[in-house]
Amino acid sequence: MSSAVRRSTILEVARLAGISKTSVSRYFGDERERLSPTLQDRIAQAASTLDYQPNQMARGLKGGRSKLIGMLVADIRNPFSVAITHGVEQACRQYGYSLLVCNTDNDSEQERQHLDLLGAYQVAGLVVNATGSPEAQLQTFISHGTPVVLLDREISNVDAEVVGLDNQLAIDSALDHLSAQGYQAVLYVSEAPEQSSTRQRRLACFNEGAQQRALSHATLLLSSDTNTRQALSHFLAAHPQHACAVLCGNGNVTLTITRLFQQLGLPLGQFGLMGIDELDWCDLVPPGITTLAQPTDAIGKTALHCLRHRITPQTTPPPTTLSFAPTLIARGSTRR
Known part of the structure; x- marks a missing residue:
């Protein structure tokens, strides 16, 4: 034996x-x-x-803290979540941490349960892409000495860095690009903003920016495919004398609107299409879809670096950049 x-x-x-x-x-x-x-x-x-x-669990029990980093993502299927998680995981490996990822599936009850689980594992720190507003639970982590970094979305009354895209700069860059390409009417399409400070911020920046640039504009929140198709058609019909473009608030919206463009037979370029978030397929749809790419690796790594400086004071200075500029990838979908 x-x-x-x-x-x-x-x-x-x-x-x-x-x-x-x-x-x-x-x-x-x-x-x-x-x-x-x-x-x-x-x-x-x-x-x-x-x-x-x-034995990291034993080390955690002995020292009161494990070498585990907990991470909550609102939707693991979202390409943004996948890319950000990759950046956090790379930084964890570099500094000897292991990453425990929990998907809340945009469900605040699952978010609460996952936070309880991560507390039981005595994680060394938390990276949170919030679904709801788990203020009380996060404050409990912080009061027990477990640092928290918020990813992309803010939560009121939580003492934590927020790391993510500079949303004001992203919307301004998108509107400047569309204006320079000769588009005069822009429809901004977003998912429901109620549970996301990022979506709320982008909507507000769009309305303000379009007005400043004297663009005809409207906003649309995704609902059923039929309602979205009708709203898109109505917007285009309402601006027959204008060159029209659609700005998509994230990758999921870009995919939905691209499908509607194909169903309606709208020629890309003649009708502009632009999305926030670069997706693998955006250069495969002729003549290519213009995007604003987020530096997801840099955002994920910065979130982990912020945690390390709160877990243990480091000899290197803490990150000074928490809001990141997007990169414009111009393709044929915004070339008239």
Whole structure:
């Protein structure tokens, strides 16, 4: 009968690397940056040779904090959520953390349950792309010493950095581009804004920006396909003398409106189409769909860096940029 393979110990790693147990503990803890690059390499090599894996849950119970970072996303199917999660995960691996991702599916009750779960795991910090307004729960985390960073969406009365796109700059960039291309009437299409501060902010910025630029404009909230198609057709029919364009508030909206353009036989370019968020398929739909790409990796990594500075003071300065500029990717859909 075979016996279980014995796990290597931190003491064995220290002996093989020729250093103290304390240095190895620092390497697998929150103080890795205090070690020289040479020392870090020796520890990593020794741990690899011995196939050593620290027991992060035990470390968390002993020190009151795990090496887990909890992350809540409102909709894991949204390409923005996928891209942002990738950025956070990359930064976690770089600094020795593991990422525990919970999808709330835009359900505030699931959000509450997931926050309870992450509390039970004693996560070291939280990255939250909120669905509802879990102020009380997040304040409890903060009061217990667990830092929180808000991703993309603000929550009132929560002492946390908000990391995301500069929405004012994004809307201004979109309207400037459409105006420069000769479009005179713009329809802004958004998902329901009630549970998202970002959607509310973009809607407000659009109405203000379109008015400042003397553009004929209207807004549309997605509902059923039939209602959305009728509203789009009505907007175009109401502006027969104007070059019309549609600005989509996020990637999900861009996909919906692109399908409606195809169903209605609207030539891209003659009728402008532009979306916030770059999607893999946007350059595959002839003649290509113009987008504003978010620097999702930078946003995700910055969220993790903010957490690290709250978990343990770092020798490197904290991030100074929390609102990021989009990148315009101009394609044929806004070329008249």
